[in-house]
Amino acid sequence: MPSTFNPELVEAPIGHWIGNKFITGQPGIELHRPSDGTSYASCPVGSAETVDHAVSTAKKALQTSGWGTCRPRERTEAMQRWADMIVADAEKIGQLESLSSSRPISQSVSVDVAVTAEQIRFFAEMADKEGGDVIPTDGNHLGMVLSEPYGVVGAITPWNVPVSMAGWKIGPALAAGNAIVLKPSELTPFSTLYIAQLAVKAGIPAGIVNIVLGDGLTTGASLIAHPDIAKVSFTGSTIAGAAIMKTIASTQIKPMTLELGGKSPQVVFSSADLNVAARCIARSILLNAGQTCVAGTRVIVDKRVSAEFVTLLSAAMTSYRAGATWDEATDYSPVISERQLSRIESIVDAAVFEGAEAIIGGKRMDRKGYFYEPTILSNVEKDSPALVEEIFGPVITVQTFEAEEEAFALSDHPTYGLAAGVFSKDLQQALRAVKRIEAGTVWVNRYGRSRDHILPTGGYKASGIGKDLGREAYKSNRRQKSVLIEI
Numbered sequence: 001m002p003s004t005f006n007p008e009l010v011e012a013p014i015g016h017w018i019g020n021k022f023i024t025g026q027p028g029i030e031l032h033r034p035s036d037g038t039s040y041a042s043c044p045v046g047s048a049e050t051v052d053h054a055v056s057t058a059k060k061a062l063q064t065s066g067w068g069t070c071r072p073r074e075r076t077e078a079m080q081r082w083a084d085m086i087v088a089d090a091e092k093i094g095q096l097e098s099l100s101s102s103r104p105i106s107q108s109v110s111v112d113v114a115v116t117a118e119q120i121r122f123f124a125e126m127a128d129k130e131g132g133d134v135i136p137t138d139g140n141h142l143g144m145v146l147s148e149p150y151g152v153v154g155a156i157t158p159w160n161v162p163v164s165m166a167g168w169k170i171g172p173a174l175a176a177g178n179a180i181v182l183k184p185s186e187l188t189p190f191s192t193l194y195i196a197q198l199a200v201k202a203g204i205p206a207g208i209v210n211i212v213l214g215d216g217l218t219t220g221a222s223l224i225a226h227p228d229i230a231k232v233s234f235t236g237s238t239i240a241g242a243a244i245m246k247t248i249a250s251t252q253i254k255p256m257t258l259e260l261g262g263k264s265p266q267v268v269f270s271s272a273d274l275n276v277a278a279r280c281i282a283r284s285i286l287l288n289a290g291q292t293c294v295a296g297t298r299v300i301v302d303k304r305v306s307a308e309f310v311t312l313l314s315a316a317m318t319s320y321r322a323g324a325t326w327d328e329a330t331d332y333s334p335v336i337s338e339r340q341l342s343r344i345e346s347i348v349d350a351a352v353f354e355g356a357e358a359i360i361g362g363k364r365m366d367r368k369g370y371f372y373e374p375t376i377l378s379n380v381e382k383d384s385p386a387l388v389e390e391i392f393g394p395v396i397t398v399q400t401f402e403a404e405e406e407a408f409a410l411s412d413h414p415t416y417g418l419a420a421g422v423f424s425k426d427l428q429q430a431l432r433a434v435k436r437i438e439a440g441t442v443w444v445n446r447y448g449r450s451r452d453h454i455l456p457t458g459g460y461k462a463s464g465i466g467k468d469l470g471r472e473a474y475k476s477n478r479r480q481k482s483v484l485i486e487i
């Protein structure tokens with residue numbers, strides 16, 4: 001069990017990690033601990049020159065180390081050693097994660113760091129198992145599809161689960177034989193920097209994993225526009241994803257994977273086990289205080305059971321313990337920043353002003369740090385930002401339906417399609433819902449990923465392009481070359 005730690009005593013070195021070196025930059029973005037608002041560090045903002053240095057280091061490392069051309073099992077073994085080192089240092093990485101992000105220490109060590117190591121192992125095992133193909137052609141030809149790495153992948157990650165987002169990007173890129181330059185969120189750089197250093201200690205050649213620090217507009221934009229970045233992998237908001245598409249279109253066409261925002265529905269039918277549904281839905285919206293891309297924020301419940309269900313949901317949502325991320329007893333997080341707290345507040349206040357009812361919550365918590373109360377809103381206007389926009393906070397809306405088709409129509413979001421939950425004991429009804437709902441993932445009688453990393457994740461509609469995790473993530477880090485040989 002990870003234990004409470006003193007944030008003042010955590011050593012958190014900061015600088016760009018390029019090759020096998022830390023390069024400290026000028027102080028840039030002031031960082032505040034979400035749990036108490038204390039200013040504790042500053043994140044440098046990498047310039048176009050810093051990015052260029054990182055990309056050329058990665059390119060050179062690929063040429064000199066043979067990472068992309070070696071016996072694939074060598075990549076597997078180096079990545080397995082890396083995962084072992086991550087597990088061995090889980091407590092330290094968890095502390096770095098819980099210092100800067102909103103992840104409580106009890107979850108960052110046993111879930112985020114553990115899952116990151118598992119995912120690295122999962123992708124490592126693909127290096128010598130996924131390949132090209134021999135194609136049926138006429139007898140005078142031999143047709144093949146070769147599968148090859150891209151070269152240097154440019155990745156950008158968000159702040160909400162920083163270490164596992166880094167694992168999602170670095171794992172498949174490396175296993176597939178690429179080098180990577182990754183820009184973590186400017187708010188949460190530490191855990192990513194730490195695991196990048198471990199990669200070199202594990203025997204992954206220096207320069208294959210590089211981390212540049214900075215904001216989106218300077219560092220992020222320079223990274224994706226760099227001519228030697230052959231593929232872009234991004235996780236973040238839909239607005240930033242659209243800006244990235246524009247930058248790529250206006251500089252150099254290159255493939256990209258975009259994992260973006262969501263506003264996921266959870267449909268509760270009358271036959272559902274309401275206790276299970278309430279527990280799963282509460283957890284989905286309170287995990288990381290609603291700051292997960294797949295947070296199930298829109299409850300759509302059969303009118304006949306809605307009163308009973310809302311009572312159960314309210315009870316489940318008020319049983320969490322808010323506290324500092326460094327306290328082992330905490331299972332309810334702060335939100336990431338004062339800015340994000342004010343945004344949640346203004347969306348909820350506007351909904352209430354328009355006539356919505358806050359069944360529970362509806363305001364910030366009266367304590368230090370950026371905490372917002374678990375909130376359930378009903379009677380929300382259909383075009384209210386509370387119902388349409390991704391809030392990225394602990395706020396759930398409740399709508400009711402009478403007929404199945406009405407439930408499906410309510411579940412449709414005009415732009416997002418990341419994930420959805422369905423709660424029903426009627427198998428046929430659940431399957432109709434699975435087929436009908438437009439989302440990249442549908443969970444039935446549960447909500448949230450398991451540790452089966454083979455299931456890909458990614459959005460429909462404006463929630464993204466392409467997939468992370470699964471075989472799809474590995475394949476999207478390789479390109480295909482058709483070969484036809486005249487015999």
Ligand code: NAD
Nearest residue numbers: 158159184185215216220221236237240243259260261293
């Ligand atoms: P964000 O879009 O503000 O920032 C994400 C990253 O992109 C950061 O590193 C940021 O510096 C960078 N960035 C921002 N603008 C950029 C630009 N124009 N060019 C290049 N880089 C840019 O998102 P956030 O607030 O850090 O994270 C929350 C968002 O991430 C939510 O919308 C959430 O749904 C999404 N998310 C999606 C998934 C998924 O798998 N679909 C997973 C986690 C988070």
